Every structure is written in structure tokens, then in C-alpha cells.
Amino acid sequence: MVSNNSKVNIYIMGKKYAVPEALTIMDAMEYAGYQLKRGCGCRAGFCGACATVYRIGGDYELKVGLACQTKVEPEMYLAQIPFFPGRKAYYDLEDINPSTATLMTLYPEVFRCLGCNSCTKVCPQDLNVMQYIAYLQRGDFEKAAHESFDCLMCGLCVSRCPVNIVHYNAAILARRLYGKHILPPSPHLRERVQEIEDGKFDKELEELMNAETEKIEDLYNSRDIE
Numbered sequence: 001m002v003s004n005n006s007k008v009n010i011y012i013m014g015k016k017y018a019v020p021e022a023l024t025i026m027d028a029m030e031y032a033g034y035q036l037k038r039g040c041g042c043r044a045g046f047c048g049a050c051a052t053v054y055r056i057g058g059d060y061e062l063k064v065g066l067a068c069q070t071k072v073e074p075e076m077y078l079a080q081i082p083f084f085p086g087r088k089a090y091y092d093l094e095d096i097n098p099s100t101a102t103l104m105t106l107y108p109e110v111f112r113c114l115g116c117n118s119c120t121k122v123c124p125q126d127l128n129v130m131q132y133i134a135y136l137q138r139g140d141f142e143k144a145a146h147e148s149f150d151c152l153m154c155g156l157c158v159s160r161c162p163v164n165i166v167h168y169n170a171a172i173l174a175r176r177l178y179g180k181h182i183l184p185p186s187p188h189l190r191e192r193v194q195e196i197e198d199g200k201f202d203k204e205l206e207e208l209m210n211a212e213t214e215k216i217e218d219l220y221n222s223r224d225i226e
């Protein structure tokens, strides 16, 4: 069994720190004194805010991971990429349809894919990113939506793409088009919207708005988690 007292040397933005070996990268950064205002969100592997690149000393390979999920390793040289400036198209979902013409207009770089598979290799979620790009090129928005469903939008795929495809933005376009124009309308959703409009939840909302912070925290911490 590994002792929590053992320390390993890691390098954060080039500076050396000795940190307990049982820590995640995120915990190690805080242990080293960093106060995370960017590059940290859910702390549970869901939000994609903590994308990190690292290399182990002496090894040529650049690795990636989510800082909140990846354990530190001896001689780890790391830097965080809390935001990657990928291009984002603007559109009104009401005005566009699920077609290759839409994709060609909004994200034409998708059609420049070289098939190098760098996006798939770098994905910390182990998604088959190049596959959903291929589905998009074919205009198969349903398959692209399903294949990309677990994307956290961390941006690492974009950081490695030689033709500057913004995979996660093209994928969220696919999921939006699928939800809006391909999936049949959900009767449950329509019923729930009607209930909201009829004021069914007004009293509960009013109570929440007036509740003490402690009570809201209790409710939050004891909520059902699917």
C-alpha cells in the first residue's frame, strides 16, 4: 500500500515542488500554493475546465489529462490549458437545418480533416473524436451527436489539430441540430413546460428564493443524484 506521506517531485509551469504522491494534479497544485480561479470547476471529471498537458522527465511523449482526475507522477512537468481559443460560430437554431450545407457554412474546417487521429489520441474522455468528425462530414448528425455525447469541451482536441478543426463546437452544433430538428418532440417536456407555465412550481420556487443559505445547502447536499 502506498503511503500518503511519500512525496514526488513535480514541475508546475516549470517550477519544482515536492507533493504527496497520492494527490491529483489539481490537489497538488493547491498543495503547492496555487489558488485556482481558472482551470477548476466541478472537480469531478464533468466540466472540462481542468485540461492539463504534461510530460514525464526523460520521456518524449506529451500526455494529457483532467487535473481533477489524474494522479501526479514523479518528474511530471505540467501546465494547464483552462481555455483554448477555438473558433465559435454563431447561429440561430430556428434558422438552420441538419445538412452538410449548414456545416459547410458554420464549420467548413471539418471538411479539411487529414485523418491523423490526433484528436482521438488526445481526448481525456477517450472519445472517438475523428469518428464523429467523419459522421459530420457525411451529414449524419444523429451518429455525431451520440458519439460526442460525453464531450466536456476541454479543448485539447483543438489544440492538437493540424487543420484547426474546432471539434467540440462542431459536435455541440450536431447535438443541437439533432435535438431540435431530428428527434421527435418529447411529450414529457411539453407537459413539464405546461406545468411551469401553469404555476405548479411557483410556491416551491418562492420558498427556495426566501430560504436561508444553510437550508439551500442542506437541500443541495441531500438531493437525489442520478
Ligand code: FES
Pocket (backbone or CB within 6 Å): 039, 040, 041, 042, 043, 044, 045, 046, 047, 048, 049, 050, 066, 067, 068, 069
Ligand atoms: S474540474 Fe471539472 S472536469 Fe476537472
